[in-house]
Amino acid sequence: MLISLHKVVHLHYTLTNEEGDVLDSSRGDEPLAYIHGMGNIISGLEEALTGRRVGDRFQVSVPPEEAYGVRDDELVQIVPKSSFEGVKEVLPGMQFRAESADGMQLVTVLDVAGDSVTLDGNHPMAGMTLNFDVEVTEIRDATPAELEHGHVHGPGGHRHH
Ligand code: ZN
Numbered sequence: 220m221l222i223s224l225h226k227v228v229h230l231h232y233t234l235t236n237e238e239g240d241v242l243d244s245s246r247g248d249e250p251l252a253y254i255h256g257m258g259n260i261i262s263g264l265e266e267a268l269t270g271r272r273v274g275d276r277f278q279v280s281v282p283p284e285e286a287y288g289v290r291d292d293e294l295v296q297i298v299p300k301s302s303f304e305g306v307k308e309v310l311p312g313m314q315f316r317a318e319s320a321d322g323m324q325l326v327t328v329l330d331v332a333g334d335s336v337t338l339d340g341n342h343p344m345a346g347m348t349l350n351f352d353v354e355v356t357e358i359r360d361a362t363p364a365e366l367e368h369g370h371v372h373g374p375g376g377h378r379h380h
Contacts, residue, residue, distance in 0.1 A: 221270050221271065221272055222270060222272070223269065225254060225255065225256060226254070227252060227255075227359050229250040229375055230268070231356060236348075242344075249374055254365060259370065263282065263286055263349075264279060264351055266285070268353070273355050273357060274354075277353055280349075280351075281349045283345065286344065289346055290346035291345075296337075297335050299336070301334070303336070309336055313328045314327050315328075319340070
């Protein structure tokens, strides 16, 4: 069976940045499971998986445009510390969920100076070329319920029912 539209794919991956630092890996854990062709994973990785079979192992380098996008400087803004109601101490590196015009957005604190907090609304991996080492471990057809929900049920997927 080859990877194509609406197959459930299980894979092991190790993600490194351009410096070779490991950012994330499924090794030592259960494989990642996703439904092919539904935007569950970044487009550059999904594209590289099309047509692969169980046992295939390969490397792919995904540019920002096909991963988490290029950085947008307009998403960096300075807000007063008073907007962090109920937060004891605001420190660089902290992440918060904030409401924006586009719905909930994850923001990262870049800097704190006096009463001013610099926030970055870019995805933490925006602007990064991501290198994946991938091994396909299982391919099967998605069930009707999985296609309806848009995600995998069972091992490696959602466990909400
Ligand atoms: Zn579900």
